[in-house]
Amino acid sequence: MKAGIDIGSVMTKCVVVRDTQPVSMTMSRSGPMPEKIAENILMEALKNAGIEFSQLEKIVSTGYGRHIFSSAHKTVTEISAAAKAAFHLSGQKACLIIDIGGQDTKTIEVDRDGEVVDFLMNDKCAAGTGRFLEMMASVLETDIYGLGQLALKATKPVVINATCSVFAESEVVSLIAHNEKKENIAAGILNAIASRISTMINHFKRESPIVFCGGGAIIPGLKECIEKVSQRNIQILPNPQFVVAFGAALS
Amino acid sequence: MQKKFLDRYRETIFKGFASNRGIVNNISSESIEYLQETENPCMETFYQAIIDFETKKFVDTEKPLVGYFCSIVPEEIIIACSLHPVRLCCEDQIWTQAGEEVSPGDICPVVKSVCGKFYSGFYDKFEIVVVPGTCDPKTKLAEMLSPLIDIYFLDPGRDADYLKNADIWERKYRDFFDFLKKRFNYSAGRKELISACQKTNKRTEIFRKIYQLRTKNPDAINSFDYYIMIYASFFMDIDLWNISAEKVYKEASAKEDKRTCGRPKVLLAGTPVIFPNFKIIDVIEKSGLSIAADIQCTSFGRFYNPVEIDEETESGLIRALTLKNIAGSICPCLLNLEKMINLIIDTVKKYNLDGVIYYNLRLCQVFDIQTAIIRQALKQENVPFISIKTDLSKEDTGQLKTRFEAFREMLEIHSK
Numbered sequence A: 001m002k003a004g005i006d007i008g009s010v011m012t013k014c015v016v017v018r019d020t021q022p023v024s025m026t027m028s029r030s031g032p033m034p035e036k037i038a039e040n041i042l043m044e045a046l047k048n049a050g051i052e053f054s055q056l057e058k059i060v061s062t063g064y065g066r067h068i069f070s071s072a073h074k075t076v077t078e079i080s081a082a083a084k085a086a087f088h089l090s091g092q093k094a095c096l097i098i099d100i101g102g103q104d105t106k107t108i109e110v111d112r113d114g115e116v117v118d119f120l121m122n123d124k125c126a127a128g129t130g131r132f133l134e135m136m137a138s139v140l141e142t143d144i145y146g147l148g149q150l151a152l153k154a155t156k157p158v159v160i161n162a163t164c165s166v167f168a169e170s171e172v173v174s175l176i177a178h179n180e181k182k183e184n185i186a187a188g189i190l191n192a193i194a195s196r197i198s199t200m201i202n203h204f205k206r207e208s209p210i211v212f213c214g215g216g217a218i219i220p221g222l223k224e225c226i227e228k229v230s231q232r233n234i235q236i237l238p239n240p241q242f243v244v245a246f247g248a249a250l251s
Numbered sequence B: 001m002q003k004k005f006l007d008r009y010r011e012t013i014f015k016g017f018a019s020n021r022g023i024v025n026n027i028s029s030e031s032i033e034y035l036q037e038t039e040n041p042c043m044e045t046f047y048q049a050i051i052d053f054e055t056k057k058f059v060d061t062e063k064p065l066v067g068y069f070c071s072i073v074p075e076e077i078i079i080a081c082s083l084h085p086v087r088l089c090c091e092d093q094i095w096t097q098a099g100e101e102v103s104p105g106d107i108c109p110v111v112k113s114v115c116g117k118f119y120s121g122f123y124d125k126f127e128i129v130v131v132p133g134t135c136d137p138k139t140k141l142a143e144m145l146s147p148l149i150d151i152y153f154l155d156p157g158r159d160a161d162y163l164k165n166a167d168i169w170e171r172k173y174r175d176f177f178d179f180l181k182k183r184f185n186y187s188a189g190r191k192e193l194i195s196a197c198q199k200t201n202k203r204t205e206i207f208r209k210i211y212q213l214r215t216k217n218p219d220a221i222n223s224f225d226y227y228i229m230i231y232a233s234f235f236m237d238i239d240l241w242n243i244s245a246e247k248v249y250k251e252a253s254a255k256e257d258k259r260t261c262g263r264p265k266v267l268l269a270g271t272p273v274i275f276p277n278f279k280i281i282d283v284i285e286k287s288g289l290s291i292a293a294d295i296q297c298t299s300f301g302r303f304y305n306p307v308e309i310d311e312e313t314e315s316g317l318i319r320a321l322t323l324k325n326i327a328g329s330i331c332p333c334l335l336n337l338e339k340m341i342n343l344i345i346d347t348v349k350k351y352n353l354d355g356v357i358y359y360n361l362r363l364c365q366v367f368d369i370q371t372a373i374i375r376q377a378l379k380q381e382n383v384p385f386i387s388i389k390t391d392l393s394k395e396d397t398g399q400l401k402t403r404f405e406a407f408r409e410m411l412e413i414h415s416k
Helices: A034-049 A078-089 A130-139 A144-152 A165-177 A182-201 A222-230 A240-250 B002-015 B041-054 B075-080 B093-099 B109-119 B136-145 B162-183 B190-216 B223-232 B238-258 B279-286 B314-327 B337-350 B365-369 B371-380 B397-415
Strands: A002-007 A011-018 A021-029 A058-062 A095-100 A105-110 A116-121 A210-213 A234-236 B065-068 B084-087 B126-132 B150-154 B265-270 B290-295 B355-361 B385-390
Touching: A002 A034, A002 A078, A002 A240, A011 A034, A011 A240, A021 A034, A021 A240, A058 A078, A058 A240, A078 A095, A078 A105, A078 A116, A078 A210, A078 A240, A078 B397, A095 A182, A105 A182, A116 B397, A130 A144, A130 A165, A130 A182, A144 A182, A165 A182, A182 A222, A210 A240, A222 A234, B002 B041, B002 B223, B041 B223, B041 B238, B065 B075, B075 B084, B075 B162, B075 B190, B075 B314, B093 B109, B109 B136, B126 B136, B136 B150, B150 B162, B162 B314, B190 B223, B190 B238, B190 B290, B190 B314, B223 B238, B223 B279, B223 B290, B265 B279, B265 B337, B279 B290, B279 B385, B279 B397, B290 B337, B337 B355, B337 B371, B355 B365, B355 B371, B355 B397, B365 B371, B371 B385, B385 B397
Parallel strands: A002 A058, A095 A210, A210 A234, B065 B084, B065 B126, B126 B150, B265 B290, B265 B355, B355 B385
Antiparallel strands: A002 A011, A011 A021, A095 A105, A105 A116
16 A cells, blocks of 8 residues: 655645555645645545555655655655656556646656656746636636636637736736626636647647646636647546646555 | 855855845845855865955956956957956846846846946946947946946847858957057057967866866766856956866866766756856755756856967957857857757767756846757757746745756656
């Protein structure tokens, strides 16, 4: 039995695996004491799986807080962990991963041996990340899930020009002031992020199938938005928020 | 030793000139954590030179001070006129904050830092500043500084083709030489130029030995000390630098066999690293990578090529200087991207390096703009590559660490 813990900037996730099969998954907001949260969700995951701490052979931590989790035997970056999991989940084939996390958006190229050959991430700016989507959702008085649901009802999506989160927020506020429908604004926001992701995708070889994970993958309609902008088919991996923690457990 | 130096440096800053101006509230060097406690007394000359520079004891010389920017300005001509050249390129958050009082926030951090230093009176001992027209911000910098100090504007154009431009460049350098001689009422010619070239060639000879030693074993002279030496060369007397650097090399090469580098070796390209903005080297080293070589205008670009003198006439010497400083330039402002790409690939292969880190200092667009082309070119050659964009602040060190650690994991798998 192994456990993978992904201490992200927004959520902390834990996956316990037997051989290569996930047997328990838990998640909680990272909050101001991420190590404590990580311990709690690990214990909860073990309890759900009906196993003792002592039965764990290995704990691998990943994510932003990977170095603060003292119980971990090993740390890996979320890039390597995502690659490990995606390769396993996509039938041991080369793939291109899109991972929209709280603070980072990544595109990772995995070769046919399951190894990372290249990756691209956003720079310091939050534009294109889960944080950006949360900020925009908050202006529309909803959460990221609600943002996706609003976008699905759009009749005429607006165009959000700004690539900077702060400027985009001003633009959204201005659109609200002009009585633009929330649904159209929400669709505009998703299109803006899809456009950024699409640019990142185009840096890589076109032949690899694209898989999608991270918190961004649960937003209704975002996958379709990216597919439309990039003209590529995308498959959401099972339990997308837990993919990186699962990859850590396999590492 | 390095930690002690940084403590001294901070103390100098907090008590020093910038502090009197009320502008010390953030020191980017505080992020440096990978420093070694090991004693390296040979480095003391460089550390002290930096402390002296910060306290405005620029150099121990009677010679008039001539400030300049960029490697296309020929130091040799300044030295030949019995003047003391000081490279003024600066990436210091203290001074960028001061510079924002007179320049917009969204411009090149080097220009902002330099404006901050000049407008605060830090460079009041300088006689003249040579500003090259290599990039747009520098061109405007010439105009921004002109109310404060005499400016010589040296514009070589942006085409780096020697055959097409040799005559133009020779004229520009000759005009510059004549200007300095007249301005400082000094008679200099062939003999003085040869002497100046011998000094910079000696520096090249020592730098090459250090560079090659570090490609084999980056720990022999760690990145911190390496970039300290580079920075100190901006203002140190060249003879003193040559003697001091030779000592560092001798000490390091004697210990070479006892040290090993088990970490992946990377080439650092892109925006130059200038003290105290060592965040990038700090995070790279802490992420388990070793900077074993670099291609930067402040170090490799400035030092690696000697002045190759075919004929020892004044004209022949000036041409040799244009060949080294302009035709040989790796500045992204010039039309030389293919040369830059080939240089990166050749260096990686020659020294058997594991990958390339391309560093973009935010708002230095000329480096940033060519990132995608370099990425593609290196990919075709199967050279692992990562580009990073960051600024002078410290807030993104966690994000940077994730990227560099992931890059290290990728390199470790590939090298198996």
